[in-house]
Amino acid sequence: MAEKAIELIGINKSFGAVRANRDIQLSVERGTIHGVIGENGAGKSTLMSILYGFYQADSGEIRIGGKPVSIKTPNEAIAHGIGMVHQHFMLVENFTVLENIILGAEGSALLNSGIARARGELHRLEQEYGLEVDPDAVIEDLAVGLQQRVEILKAFYRGAEILILDEPTGVLTPAEADHLFRILRRLKDEGKTVILITHKLREIMAVTDNVSVMRQGTMVATRKTSETTVEELAELMVGRRVLLHVEKGEARPGEVKLSVRDLTVTDQRKVDVVKNVSFEVRAGEIVGIAGVAGNGQSELIETIAGLRKATRGELTLNGRKVEIIGVRQGDLRDQGLAHVPEDRHHMGLVLQFEEYENAILGYHDDAEFQKGLLMDLDKVRHAASSMIEKYDIRPPNPRLKTANFSGGNQQKIVLAREIEQDPSVLVVGQPTRGVDVGAIEFIHRRLIEMRDAGKAVLLVSVELDEIRSLSDRILVMFDGRIVGERGPDASEGELGLLMAGVVQKEAAE
């Protein structure tokens, strides 16, 4: 088993002054699943892009099967038997599975022969690895898990021996993720080599044979998965001990702050995406909404935050009925509702703004920031500086362009802005998506503090772990409905079944 599929020796890569990869050593044994973990910005993606020929290393050597090779383009990587499944799929949405698979490998000017050959080959791959998918289905009609399978098939159709998967489970249900892992194990049994890039420690433990940890552009350790623990890996990633579980006391729920009754939301395609949803959030509790991405959670919180019009239903905020059919954002803010949106890059922040300008986004109307006809920029910068200090936003420079902050610090900018307004209801979407482990801990503590200060917190996240460790009550959404409510001690399996819509018929009370 000691034969090496891939060896990276002394890889260096800089972008200007940023050293994305420093003297990386990595050796992957043939026929194993090898995990690469690290925080965002640790250099995982850069390393894999070098291996796949998107970038070239400044120095260092790549060996495949023991032989030094030079990989300058993805085509050369493919020729060396390397296949890659990107985090964001590279599929043509309105092509069929078959058309996508032969794309770039059509064979000849006329498609017929290529398609016929591909069909046969696809059949063989399906049999061999358990990768069933309808070759004539159009991609946009397929579930996300199946789309991912098409990506894997694409790689094997091109003769991949080594498969790189970049954050493959971000978009999958727990069940779909399990299925993916079964496929990966089967690939391993067939002698293929898999490199799994992720920041989820649980996946590493569940499926890999070996794991390498990256931090700030360097490879800090490689372990046999069976000989390490989640705690050790987390510490290696962050460089210090991290609290993986949030410490919190008993919730003391008070009066109802936010109440949603029979809410129905219809999207642009005239499809009901939220169906008759009712629930309440009380002061001093965190209510988590679990669900696979795309089951109406986003639309639900956007409607509550006044960004979308409801078709039907009632919303009560602090005991007062709120207009939800064409409401103005600013009014909701005035009534004490703060919103940390799911999409911080496009919604929660203006990345081109300097940091201080984002510190007032949505509150720029406030009288305290005006001085006659002009804005009182001194005051705005002062407010921004105090948030930077309080939330340990780094680097502590309110004049720096927001895009130049790391994901975790960007999220802190949003969180600081919304929490500092002292809202009575806080609606939070995906608070830790794309956020490094150290900042996750900080953000979770802040949310618990909000709860303990008697605020009502509504949390939506696709990270089941996050929902389970923060929430006092968990609502599960499937296909636009709330299909169940559970306590924080509900097992993952139970929630997973609800999220997958298996337990459909349950009184949604």
Add this chain to the structure above:
Amino acid sequence: MSTPYAKLPLWADYGLIPLINLAVAFLVAGLVVLLVGESPIEAVQLMLKGAFGSGRGIGYTLYYATNFIFTGLAVAVAFHGGLFNIGGEGQASVAGVGVAIVCLTFDSILPWWITYPLAIVAAAIFGAAWVLIPAWLQAYRGSHIVITTIMFNFIAASLMVYLLVNVFKAPGQMAPESRPFLEGANIPSLEPLLGALGISARRTPLNITFFLALLASFGVWLLIWRTKLGYEIRTMGFSPKAALYAGIGEKRTIIITLLISAALAGLMSLNPIMGAQDRIQLNFVGGAGFVGIAVALMGRSHPIGIIFAAVLFGMLYQGGAEIAFEMPNITREMIVVIMGLVIFFAGALEHMFRPFVQTVFASLRPRSVGLDAKPAGEA
């Protein structure tokens, strides 16, 4: 992984890169001049001499620059809101109608210092009015502003022909222009001022509208970077979703932004009509609306940059005329080619040399681009 290239220092962003672009544009233009058998060096000398070598040259250069500052600001304001107003040409011509109405009505009764402010208001209102329909269509119907403003340029052109031939043309005249304005619409020339500086600028059309242009530049700077409206415009321009999130009314902001943009384009009409020709003529805008796009691009939508870019284009206009006059092989069309090259390199290829400059900066002086030696700012 964050962006590999970091921000440049301001002076490089606003100074060095435009200069490099300009140098390349002139290099290529020089090749063109060589190709038609003239000396590029001589051409440059002629151009600079024509534009800056005499009081008259300076006067004309700044006169043209005045036009381009207004139209450049107009494009820039819309740009900040993520809108591409290329209807400056039409908006300026229709604004001219407003100016002409004011002048023809009051030039015999009021002194210039009352007529002029009235004309300013009329120019702004008429210019803004010409974008009202495109703005409404963009805000409420999503019809793309580029398409609608182009169409409105054509409509304005036809409208102007109709108005000048059928309404403004003085009886018994052949040319499609109004009667000359009287005393009450004659605004001061800057001849005496230049004279006091020791520059003899006789018979140049440079007038006080030049100062109005500088004032407008300052106003735009205040608007964009110091007011709530400017904040909202920029938010919408960078990220419409963030604007929605921040409670900024998109429709309202689109319309207001375009009205301001078109009003600025409209102010341009004061310069030729009241400052130079003392009457309204057909085609008095003379392409300034389109040059404004290049000026805004080159000036990076910043008023200071726009002033410099406007002077540069003023120089090309004025100095170019000189070259065409002196060098038989270089026609007026050739000057347009040279201006096109400048627009091409300064506008369309704005980003061509940027990665290179950024790499040089990042490796020479990491601190200057805001980088620490190690990856910045992990929490």
